[in-house]
Amino acid sequence: MKRLTTYLFVLCISFVQAQSFDHIVYKQEVNQAYMLAVKDAKYTESLQKLEAVKKKYGMLYGEEYLLQSYCYKMLENDSLTALSLKSCWSVPSFDMRTMWYVNQLQPGKLMEGFNEQENQLVNEGFENGAKIRPKNADSLLQVFKRISEEDRIISNEWMMDQGNKEVRSRYDAMFREHEAFLENYVLANGYPGEKQLQFMDGEVLLLLIHTAHNEEFYQRMKPVFINEVKIGNMSPWMYARWVDQHQSYYKLLSIYQTLTDHPFMNTEEERKQISKNRYEIGLLDLEFTDPKF
Structure with a gap:
């Protein structure tokens, strides 16, 4: 125990504080957008819900941009799909693991048919994500x-x-x-x-x-x-x-x-x-x- 405790304080962790709102309430609200898109195939309504949540909280997490990219993909707009995927990887995520269990939200599927410019946007997202990675x-x-x-x-x-x-x-x-x-x-x-x-x-x-x-x-x-x-x-x-x-x-x-x-x-x-x-x-x-x- 002493070894691990000592190492803990040597790390001098200084992570960014979490957003100051109730994340359960945030997820309860934003999960309505998932239901609209994945269950009901109401992609425009889902995008509108995501925009309303973003306006209320001032941000979206990475997994919500992944949902946004799915909506644009289903609306046959690869340019906006790519931009949303760039945002997905450029910002912090909160519960990205959940996406493993939603077949529609697999990034590889969403990137099918992308041209060179659209693939580049996704790569820029990965680069942006690396820059915001906590230093410790x-x-x-x-x-x-x-x-x-x-x-x-x-x-x-x-x-x-x-x-x-x-x-x-x-x-x-x-x-x-x-x-x-x-x-x-x-x-x-x-x-x-x-x-x-x-x-x-x-x-x-x-x-x-x-x-x-x-x-x-x-x-x-x-x-x-x-x-x-x-x-x-x-x-x-x-x-x-x-x-x-x-x-x-x-x-x-x-x-x-x-x-x-x-x-x-x-x-x-x-x-x-x-x-x-x-x-x-x-x-x-x-x-x-x-x-x-």
Whole structure:
């Protein structure tokens, strides 16, 4: 624990503060644009909704520009599709991972048929994104990669020899150290999500889902994490994935349906409840975001 805590302060993290609005409310509003476009094929209305949200909040996140590009693609305007994709990669994202589960919003598909100039616009977006990458993101990323590697090594040792008390003792000690590091980091700096790691927050996922098995940690950190969603540090999907991991471990019903290995809700009432749960944290509706992998 001492090693990680020392390294934490050596990093001198100085990430940009999250936007000062309730991100759950923001997502609840902007998710209406996704429904209009992806479910109802009302592309012009979706664009109008995105513009209204942008006017209200003064900005859109990267994933919303991805939706905008989809609308323009379906309206057969590749020039505006390319401009929207440039914006998508030029600004911070908040919950881009959710887009993995919406087949219509795959960037490669949206770029089909682009000419050289349009492809160049997308490349400019990538270059702009690199410029706004937090300066300490790479250092922080290495910390979580090291944690994941330690976890993998000792976990494999224990799986190969589950009766070995010495290995189990080392595994438990390592887990307590990593768990304490994550808690202390979040309390001091906010959750290390997309704003801090820019598309690389998946490196935190292994540690995060392991903490869901600890009931004391879960109950202690649940209100902290939902607040991290509200202030824009933790994405709705990441929070939901953590909660569903807890539910799965304790053999309880899924709340947000983010696990591919957890029984899917089958009845209409169950699916409605899942969608309601997702809406309450600003997560895209289950209806068109069932995990496919």
